[in-house]
Amino acid sequence: MAAVQETIEQVRLIDVDQYKYGFETLVDTEKAPKGLSEDIIRFISAKKNEPDWMLQWRLDAYARWLTMQAPDWARVAYPPIDYQDLYYYAAPKKGGNGPKSLDEVDPEILKTYEKLGIPLREQEILAGVERPEGEPRKIAVDAVFDSVSVATTFKEELKAAGVIFMPISEALHEHPNLVKKYLGTVVPTTDNYFATLNSAVFSDGSFVYIPKGVRCPMELSTYFRINEKNTGQFERTLIIADEGSYVSYLEGCTAPMRDENQLHAAVVELVAMDDAEIKYSTVQNWYPGDAEGKGGIYNFVTKRGDCRGRNSKISWTQVETGSAITWKYPSCILRGDNSSGEFYSIAISNGRQQVDSGTKMIHLGKNTSSRIISKGISAGRSQNTYRGLVSAHRKATGARNFTNCDSLLIGDECGAHTVPYIETRNPLAQFEHEATTSKISEDMLFYAMQRGLSQEEAVALVVNGFVRDVLQQLPMEFAVEAQKLISISLEGSVG
Amino acid sequence: MTPLLEIEDLHAEIEGGRKILDGLSLTVNPGEVHAIMGPNGAGKSTLSYVLSGKPGYVITGGSIRLAGVELSELTPDARAALGLFLAFQYPLEIPGVSTMAFLHAAVNAQKKKRGEQEMTSPELLKRVREIGKSLDITAEMLRRPLNVGFSGGEKKRNETLQMLLLEPKLCVLDETDSGLDIDALKVVSAGVNALRAPERSMVVITHYQRLLDYIVPDVVHVLAAGRIVHTGGKELALELEATGYAQFQNEAA
Numbered sequence: 001m002a003a004v005q006e007t008i009e010q011v012r013l014i015d016v017d018q019y020k021y022g023f024e025t026l027v028d029t030e031k032a033p034k035g036l037s038e039d040i041i042r043f044i045s046a047k048k049n050e051p052d053w054m055l056q057w058r059l060d061a062y063a064r065w066l067t068m069q070a071p072d073w074a075r076v077a078y079p080p081i082d083y084q085d086l087y088y089y090a091a092p093k094k095g096g097n098g099p100k101s102l103d104e105v106d107p108e109i110l111k112t113y114e115k116l117g118i119p120l121r122e123q124e125i126l127a128g129v130e131r132p133e134g135e136p137r138k139i140a141v142d143a144v145f146d147s148v149s150v151a152t153t154f155k156e157e158l159k160a161a162g163v164i165f166m167p168i169s170e171a172l173h174e175h176p177n178l179v180k181k182y183l184g185t186v187v188p189t190t191d192n193y194f195a196t197l198n199s200a201v202f203s204d205g206s207f208v209y210i211p212k213g214v215r216c217p218m219e220l221s222t223y224f225r226i227n228e229k230n231t232g233q234f235e236r237t238l239i240i241a242d243e244g245s246y247v248s249y250l251e252g253c254t255a256p257m258r259d260e261n262q263l264h265a266a267v268v269e270l271v272a273m274d275d276a277e278i279k280y281s282t283v284q285n286w287y288p289g290d291a292e293g294k295g296g297i298y299n300f301v302t303k304r305g306d307c308r309g310r311n312s313k314i315s316w317t318q319v320e321t322g323s324a325i326t327w328k329y330p331s332c333i334l335r336g337d338n339s340s341g342e343f344y345s346i347a348i349s350n351g352r353q354q355v356d357s358g359t360k361m362i363h364l365g366k367n368t369s370s371r372i373i374s375k376g377i378s379a380g381r382s383q384n385t386y387r388g389l390v391s392a393h394r395k396a397t398g399a400r401n402f403t404n405c406d407s408l409l410i411g412d413e414c415g416a417h418t419v420p421y422i423e424t425r426n427p428l429a430q431f432e433h434e435a436t437t438s439k440i441s442e443d444m445l446f447y448a449m450q451r452g453l454s455q456e457e458a459v460a461l462v463v464n465g466f467v468r469d470v471l472q473q474l475p476m477e478f479a480v481e482a483q484k485l486i487s488i489s490l491e492g493s494v495g
Numbered sequence: 496m497t498p499l500l501e502i503e504d505l506h507a508e509i510e511g512g513r514k515i516l517d518g519l520s521l522t523v524n525p526g527e528v529h530a531i532m533g534p535n536g537a538g539k540s541t542l543s544y545v546l547s548g549k550p551g552y553v554i555t556g557g558s559i560r561l562a563g564v565e566l567s568e569l570t571p572d573a574r575a576a577l578g579l580f581l582a583f584q585y586p587l588e589i590p591g592v593s594t595m596a597f598l599h600a601a602v603n604a605q606k607k608k609r610g611e612q613e614m615t616s617p618e619l620l621k622r623v624r625e626i627g628k629s630l631d632i633t634a635e636m637l638r639r640p641l642n643v644g645f646s647g648g649e650k651k652r653n654e655t656l657q658m659l660l661l662e663p664k665l666c667v668l669d670e671t672d673s674g675l676d677i678d679a680l681k682v683v684s685a686g687v688n689a690l691r692a693p694e695r696s697m698v699v700i701t702h703y704q705r706l707l708d709y710i711v712p713d714v715v716h717v718l719a720a721g722r723i724v725h726t727g728g729k730e731l732a733l734e735l736e737a738t739g740y741a742q743f744q745n746e747a748a
Contacts, residue, residue, distance in 0.1 A: 442550060444588075444589060447583065448589070448600075449571040449572045449575070450547050450571050450580075450583075451575060451657065452572050452604040453601060453604045455572070462589060464591070465589055466590065466591055468591040
C-alpha cells in the first residue's frame with residue numbers, strides 16, 4: 001500500500017499553492033451597484049448602448065428567471081447563492097466603448113495577460129511553439145476581463161477573409177441583424193435557471209460569423225479572466241458557421257484565488273449550417289478553491305451546438321481541471337440529416353472539487369451520428385460525475401451513437417459516478433455505451449517503477465495514457481497546455 | 496571477488512500478514528546463473544518482490560546487497576537504476592501508453608538517475624528494432640499500448656525486450672516459462688542467453704525443470720518454507736523433476 005498511500009498524501013497537499021493563476025490585478029473598476037433588479041439590467045444594457053429589442057429580451061428573461069428554481073438534480077452540493085449579494089457588472093475604467101488599440105489598454109491588464117501567457121500583441125503570438133513547417137501558427141484572441149472585452153487581435157486579417165470576430169457587445173452595433181437572427185435560437189432564454197439568468201445579465205463574450213464556403217484562416221480564441229471580487233461573470237458566446245465553412249475555436253479561463261465563491265454562468269451557442277464544421281475546445285482552469293474547499297468558482301455553464309444543416313458537424317473538446325463546482329453539459333442537436341456531433345472530455349477533480357459534467361446528443365435528423373469519449377479522473381476528496389443523454393427522435397432513422405466513459409480513481413476518498421440516459425423512439429437507431437471505472441493500481445505503478453520511473457513519473461505516465469484519446473483531439477498548442485495543466489492539477493502525484 | 500548479489504539471513508512478511516521468507520541466504524557471483532526451484536507457496540515470487548522492493552512486503556531482518564550496495568531501504572526505481580531487473584510472471588498492462596513510449600521513458604529514467612546521457616528517439620528506435628528482430632517483435636507491437644491485448648507469449652517477449660534494452664547487472668526471472676508454448680519458450684530463452692555475460696548474473700525462478708533445458712543454470716537451489724534448503728549443480732533440476740519436492744518440504748518443516 002505504501003506507494004498509493006504516498007500518492008494520496010501528496011495529492012492531499014495540493015492546495016492554493018499549486019494554482020499558478022491566482023494573482024489579482026489592481027485596476028480601477030467601474031461596477032454596477034450590488035444586487036439584481038430591472039434597474040441593474042437597464043444599467044448593463046445602457047452601458048453597452050444596446051438597441052431596445054436587446055433590453056426587452058433581457059427584461060423578459062429576467063421576469064422568467066424570477067419564476068424559476070435552481071436545478072437540484074446534479075450531484076453537487078453548495079449553500080444557496082444570494083443573488084442580491086453579487087455584482088453583475090464590473091469593467092476596468094477606461095473611456096468610451098472600449099479601447100481602439102492595445103496602446104489604450106491599461107498596462108496592468110496587458111501585464112495580466114502576459115503573466116497568463118495569453119498573446120495579445122500579434123507579433124508575439126505563440127513565440128516558441130513551432131509548427132512542423134516551422135511557421136508559428138496564428139491565433140486570434142478576444143480577451144474578456146470581468147464583464148468586458150479588453151482586446152481582440154487579428155481583426156483586420158480576419159475581416160479580409162470575411163470572418164467576423166468581435167465582442168458580442170460590438171457585434172450588436174455592427175451586425176445587429178446577424179445577432180438578432182441567431183441569438184437565443186440554440187439556448188432559448190427560457191432554457192434553464194442559469195441560462196435564463198445569463199440572458200438577463202450577460203455582459204460580454206465573443207461573436208463569430210464565418211461566411212459561406214470560408215475556412216477560417218486561423219484559430220479563434222477567447223480568454224476569460226474573472227478579476228473583481230464578488231463579481232459574477234456572465235459571458236455569452238455565439239458562433240455561426242454558414243454553409244460549407246469551418247472554424248476552430250478555443251476558450252481558456254482563469255481567476256484569482258479568493259476565499260469567497262464566485263459565480264460564472266455562461267452561455268455558448270453554436271450554429272452549423274449545411275456542410276459546415278465547428279470545433280470548439282475549452283481548457284477550463286478557474287480557481288478550484290483550497291484543499292478544504294474554501295473559495296473557488298461555481299462554473300454553471302450552458303453550452304449547446306445546433307447542427308442545423310445537412311452534413312454539418314460540431315465537435316466539443318473540453319479539459320476541465322478548475323472550479324469548485326462544475327455543472328456543464330456541452331450538447332449537440334443533430335437536426336440536419338447526416339449531421340454529426342462529438343464530445344471529448346477530460347474532467348479532473350481534486351481536493352474538494354465537485355464535477356457534474358457530460359453531454360447531450362439529441363438525434364433529430366436521419367443518419368445522424370455522435371461520439372462521446374469521457375475520461376474522469378478523481379483524486380483527493382472530490383466527486384466526479386459523468387451525466388449524459390443520448391436520444392433519438394422517431395424520425396431519426398439510422399441514428400448512431402458510440403459512448404465511452406472511463407473513470408480513474410486516485411486514492412480512496414474520492415468518488416466517480418456515471419449516469420447515462422439513453423432514449424430512443426426509433427427502432428433503427430443504434431446506440432452503444434461502454435463504461436469502466438478503475439483505480440490507479442499499485443501493481444501498475446510498481447511495474448513502471450521497476451523499470452526505473454519514479455513514482456511521480458509512473459503516475460503521470462498512467463494518467464497520460466488514460467486521457468490520450470481525448471488529448472489527441474485538441475489543437476496542438478492546446479494539447480501541450482492541457483498536458484501541463486493535468487500535471488499541475490495532480491501535482492504531488494504527477495511530476 | 497565481490498558477489499553481485501548477496502542475501503543474508505533475510506526475513507520478510509506481507510504487510511500486516513504472514514511471514515514468508517524465513518532466514519534466506521543466497522550468494523550469486525558475477526556471470527553466474529542460479530535457478531531457484533521449489534513447491535508452490537515456498538516464497539519464490541515473494542523473493543523476487545522483496546528483491547525489487549514491491550510495496551506491501553516488509554523486510555523484518557537480514558540484508559540484500561547488490562554489488563555491495565544495501566538495497567532494503569531503496570525505492571524500486573532506485574534499485575532498477577542500480578541494475579536490478581525483474582521479468583514479471585504477469586506483466587502489467589498500461590492502456591494508452593505505447594510500448595515504444597514506455598521503453599523510452601524507462602531507459603531515460605534510468606540513465607538520468609545514473610547521471611548518464613539520455614537516449615534520443617532515433618537512437619532508441621534503432622536499438623529497439625535491432626533487439627526486436629531477434630525476438631520477433633514487430634513495429635506494430637511497439638505501437639500498441641503496453642501489453643494491452645498481448646498474448647502470453649507476446650508479453651514475455653516484451654519483458655525480454657525490456658531486459659535486453661536496459662542491460663541490467665542482475666536479471667531476476669519470475670516463472671518466465673509460465674504461459675509459453677515451446678516455440679515462444681525458445682525465442683525467449685535465446686534472448687536471455689544472449690544477455691549472459693561475465694559481469695552479469697541471473698536468478699531464474701521456476702517451478703518446472705523445462706525452462707532450465709534452455710537457460711542452463713550454474714547452480715540450482717531448492718526454496719522451501721522461506722529458505723534455501725538444498726543446493727546443487729544443474730543435474731539437481733532433473734532429480735527434482737523425478738522425485739518432486741516432498742522430501743524438502745518435510746525437511747523444512
